[in-house]
Amino acid sequence: MTGMDGPVSDALLKLGRHLRPGTVSEDLRTLHQIGGRQGDVFYRDRWSHDKVVRSTHGVNCTGSCSWKVYVKDGVITWEAQQTDYPSVGGDRPEYEPRGCPRGAAFSWYTYSPTRVRFPYARGVLVEMYREAKARLGDPVAAWAEITTDPVKRRRYQSGRGKGGLVRVTWDEATEIIAAAHVHTIKTYGPDRVAGFSPIPAMSMASHAVGARFVSLIGGAMLSFYDWYADLPVASPQVFGDQTDVPESADWWDASYLMLWGSNVPVTRTPDAHFMAEARYRGQKVVVLSPDYSDASKFADEWLAPNPGTDGALAMAMGHVILKEFFVDSATPAFTDYVKRFTDLPFLVRLRERDGAYLPDKFLTAADLGQEGKEAAFATVLLDARTGEPVVPNGSLAFRYAEEGKGRWNLDLGEVDPLLTVQGGEAVPVALPRFDGLGDGVLQRGVPVRQVGEHLVTTVYDLMLAQYGVARDGLPGRWPAGYDDAAEPYTPAWQEAFTGVPAVAATRIAREFARNAEQSGGRSMIIMGAGTNHWFHSDTIYRSFLALTTLTGCQGVNGGGWAHYVGQEKCRPTTGWAQLAAAADWSRPPRQMIGTAYWYLHTDQWRYDTFSADVVSSSLGDGAFTGKSTADLLSQSARLGWMPSYPTFDRNPLDLADEAAAAGQEVGPYITGEVTSGRLGFACEDPDAPENWPRVLTVWRANLLGSSAKGNEYFLRHLLGTDSSVRAEEAGPEQRPSSVAWPEEAPRGKLDLLLSLDFRMTSTTLFSDIVLPAATWYEKHDLSSTDMHPFVHAFTPAIDPPWQTRTDFAAFHAIATAFSALAKTHLGTRTDLVAVPLLHDTPDELANPHGRVRDWRVTGDVPTPGVDFPKLVTVERDYGAVADKMAALGPLLERLGATTKGLTFDVSGEIGRIARMNGTVRGGVADGRPSLARDSDLCEAILALSGTTNGHLAAQGFATLGRRTGTSFEGLADEHKQITFADTQARPVPVITSPEWSGSETDGRRYSAFTINVEHRKPWHTLTGRQHFYLDHDWMHEAGEALPVYRPPLNMTAMFGEPSLGGSGIGDSGENGVTVRYLTPHSKWSIHSEYQDNLLMLTLSRGGPTIWMSPADAAKAKVRDNDWVEAVNRNGVVVARAIVSHRMPEGTVYMYHAQERVVDVPKSETSGRRGGIHNSLTRLLVKPTHLIGGYAQLSFAFNYLGPTGNQRDEITVIRRRSQEVDY
């Protein structure tokens, strides 16, 4: 027998074995033991628990993971993932166990030292309030005095964010809040009140209850999806849809997967396994990321495009696909797809200019002499069989008109759309280019046909010209081959911009298309914030979507785009939307584009040191010339394109009274006042005190620690406290012409910043009042996501501890206090709501051909609803707000519930809700179904949505079928009704519903647009097809009618920042390095949530960090873990450097939403506390995002609007003194 090391120790051990209870092995090597294990009882005790409660995390991460929360002795101990998701069929990996380390660390917050346990308020404000109230005897009068006395106002505003919070009672807090609201509504108007709470899907009831309060009083709810820059504007542009994407289990269906600007293991942690596992099924994975990311680890090929140049690579890939799979030899599957489902065969008119032709507008029936309002929206193609023009079904012309009934579909009948008019004449066309080479113009040619009096070509022919795919017999300058680097958009051309080898670009494009051909469209691109947060991301995305659409992958399981940025999919959307907007009591709600709101009210517009035509094409007509972005914003508002709140420079409650006093309808009264110059738009003078926002409530959000692009401008102008803004305001020649410019920009617009949270954030630190919120383990609510097809519940594991309350309870307390004061101070008033032209309504027909007619320029009297916002009066019984909040109002039966243009008759559901929730006794809501508890609200959301109520889904499909003339029978599970109790028991798969574009029927995995493709249902666009071509005037002005490459903005030219790669001199005179500054999503937080969590801080580096390459670190003489300062005109960040060879030279990452609460010292540069990641960014509004009132380019809330992009920024990084001061 093999023995141990030596005889002496053997002897010792042999002696020892007789002293021990266990069994020592014969060779004396090891000790086995049975029984006698009292010594291990500790771990058994540790594991024991009293109950396990199902809940989830209400954080904006798309996770929506179901968790087990363990409770022992009434205390939450820890959490672990649930594993009981319904099966996805056994032929693919299951969803269990969804979760991530951040979620696993959540329970730390429950009893953590950063937990907000009590209501807090700014001490100096409370003192002044108590004194004034004691003296004046009235809360509203007290609030009025403090906020209008310049000295008092200054006193508390300048103290924002600088400590001095004191504990107050709930009663006092809600009284001050109520007084602020009442005073603001009375004095300035309800549209001076705003609410900010993002992402309803992450906790629907908590969102809806606050939004309901804001909407009932006439306040504005601010959008978030566009503001976060998560909205891919390309989606409404191309699909006419907000965003619709496959669930993650559908990645398994893909046989070719590109991860483009999306770091799936980090940002989609619970679902990354589908990607890892699909590889075993032979899926090829290509990762495109500037750094060697967590995702790159899984890549068969890793391409590292230079940041922001992804569009160039995608355009070159499109070039390869168009050449090899369309022109050189047609691929029948692709050709058939694009003829049916895209605008490629549609005809576009050409107009002549300077001897060349420019692509102009879609040819419509109106151009061919047809009469009627819809004719200008009846797009035309040629029938290959006859060569004659045809108006096929499915365009916007058929969507609303009586005669379109049964014809809004994609049936082509016998028609064979002609893809190209090649074979006859050809003309030269001029197309824009933005690559900085050449003269800004591509000289290409297209074949043409004369139709009536119009010279036309097809979108397909224009696409080939744009992409530079040569065909015989066409005029113009064309690439000589793939290796021609001078002519866009060849593989060799892109290499100079992206750094990706031309051969790699060619090969991947070819593989992607060939796989689509072999697999029936199962090539997928997961695209993420890395490519979606740029100023020109809509162009980047359109070049991506060209790849998936040309190859027939959209509307196919396992194919198409998979955009996951923001948990945008609130699956029971109809119920949520109605309740959040309080549309059961009054319509319409005020819903505002967040980006424009912040851009104006934080005065970032004053720092635009460039003209709006920096985005113009050299082929444009000059629509932006001589204007600033603020000019274009006000133009968009006054034409009714985009919403604008506050709307007018007077209180809308008074305007309704004035119209009545004048004996006029509000429409003519208002347009008369405006054209006469007596009434102005607030956005034309945003710095005038009567136009400021006054009261802002933030809940389920951390505006100032996370999303506030231009953070320092927020602090300076909106809040009126200290900031680190270093930028200069625009000089006289760059200032807006139609927006007033007071010499002194205001500081401190907001009277009240109120936040509700369970932890201390940068927002609570700057708030005037902080209310202690219940956590996600302490309330009832609902959660859903785009990543999985389930709806499931939050459940309280414990009651809200200390003085915390659920958002539901908090807003009801506020509403009660408000109603009591409002009864006497406000009474019942008539509110005048200005509403923009809305998507998925006949408003889309307001501007034929997307032509801009500005009444202010022409001098005409505008018409509300055509070239002016619609004007609607709403009666508001301010004393009854609390009662209305707690009951389901009567408008639902009368007007139904509309989602994406489809109206559901919900009258049959109201009785069921009443039976489940009980009814209200007495007051304005007597007899109505109760919404008095959070669970009631959840029940109503589920009952009023097709995805969770099969009756409504089936009814909706029947209604839709009458319009399309096609059948959707069998899609909806008509008899399935999901109750709140079902969602508490287990995640429940949703029902296929016309609220969305894909099908879950028979356990199928959700993929967007499968209903469109399989049931011939049109997309919600002009042609009813997916659009490559956008013919609005402003799209032409921007040179973006077709997919195009636009490089990142040049911050040196626009703002005088140092050049990229240069040394950039820091303030202290030391050399630094000028680099691209990116803020990708973090591994250790979800936005700012968890970045202060001790577990996550322990697993990372314990505080704010900036990742940089060894080469950049060497230039700035920085070593790993050194303190550095990042400085540009927008502000200053202090952080530690992480030097890693996984970073490319020239780019640094400061992972998103590292805020100022943890380990942020004072800056050497400013002498003040270092900022958050967004201290170096600012808002830049892209004018084309402001287009409205035209087909799919029409406003809908969180659906279309300017994005709060932030990726184009650069900064100087320099090493600072290693001695830091807090």
Added chain:
Amino acid sequence: MRIMAQLAMVMNLDKCIGCHTCSVTCKQAWTNRAGTEYVWFNNVETRPGQGYPRTYQDQDKWKGGWELNRRGRLKLKAGGRLRKLLTIFANPLMPSINDYYEPWTYDYDRLFSAPATEDTPVARPRSLISGEPTKITWSANWDDDLAGGPELAPADPVLRKLSDQVKLEFEQAFMFYLPRICEHCLNPSCVASCPSGAMYKRAEDGIVLVDQDRCRGWRMCVTGCPYKKVYFNHRTGKAEKCTFCYPRVEVGLPTVCSETCVGRLRYIGIILYDADKVAEAASVPDEKDLYEAQKGVLLDPHDPEVIAGARAAGIPEDWLEAARSSPIHKLIFEFGVALPLHPEYRTMPMVWYIPPLSPVVDILAKTGHDGEDAGNLFGAIDALRIPVEYLAELFTAGDPGPVKGVLNRLAAMRSYMRRINLGQTPDESIATAVGMNGRQIEDMHRLLALAPYDERY
């Protein structure tokens, strides 16, 4: 033959996304208490990197595990039993708190309590050891995702063995994650190191535990474990370690780290082994033979002789059934893709790993190896981004042969399955080339890709 049962785990590194959920759920369940702030029964380290505690794999420095003496007999690397007894009061081979990290918290209370002042309140870091303000210079996972790579990774003991081949540069960047728990070894050097007899291996399932009543805090186990997976609780003065979640596994639940693994890469199962063969197998002279030697100790649960022997040894019938359906046995033997971590420590570890395929070939892929094309499939393995030699130093005492064998099988599975995915006829020659047949590949695909809950555990 003396048949014993052992709970064992396999982790598929090819699926690990490095998310650390396992670490957090484990810590929340077991070690978020005073005295164990720095303790992570489960941790995940980025490789190349120093690991936790740093450079623990450098046994020239830390002297963990076993070695052979001149007579070819096993001896604890930290010194013989006698030497251990003699140095019991002065153990120089302990990682200090700085080799783990000095745990800290923050002055969160400032965020509420700061009086009206000139600047925004902030929570600055404070040591949980000294209570004083601190500067954070190391953490449980400091070099995550190649953080500090050029400066820190050269100290990776594994990388040092092949440093001349590896450049820490952008174009050649590679990384993978290594999640680690206690190895619950068949030949545990921690148990052998304990002078108090407080450490033991449970007879029925092989879980290695510390008897909290008997532990005297000598900390020889910390030294003895080459994986540094026994920790010292500085509050109780006793050793603590991963318990394989025995309060859970005893009632049929998988370990916390396994059940919460969102990469779905952990497998748990019963393995039968011949306890009489352990010492002999652990003593084979050539380190490169240890992988095969350890396999030789493990028994075939389908073998009638083994079944009879196991019954005689009192192993219950349901355990034998579990052993027959064990995913661990399949992964080690039937599919041959799991390898032990550092067999050269001679502890016979029972947490095994499937090495990462790392199919990324080259950023400058001018002539790409397409991982799915059977034609150049196996040639591509040599060009993988993660050097095979690095993996071999982890799993096979430096022998690249077995690692290449595993990677070839994984690659073959992808190639074989791709044809099925695209509706083409299966190509049996792909399976044959890696010593398998198509059925086996499909079975392996089911276990690795579909990986249903009740087949993982």
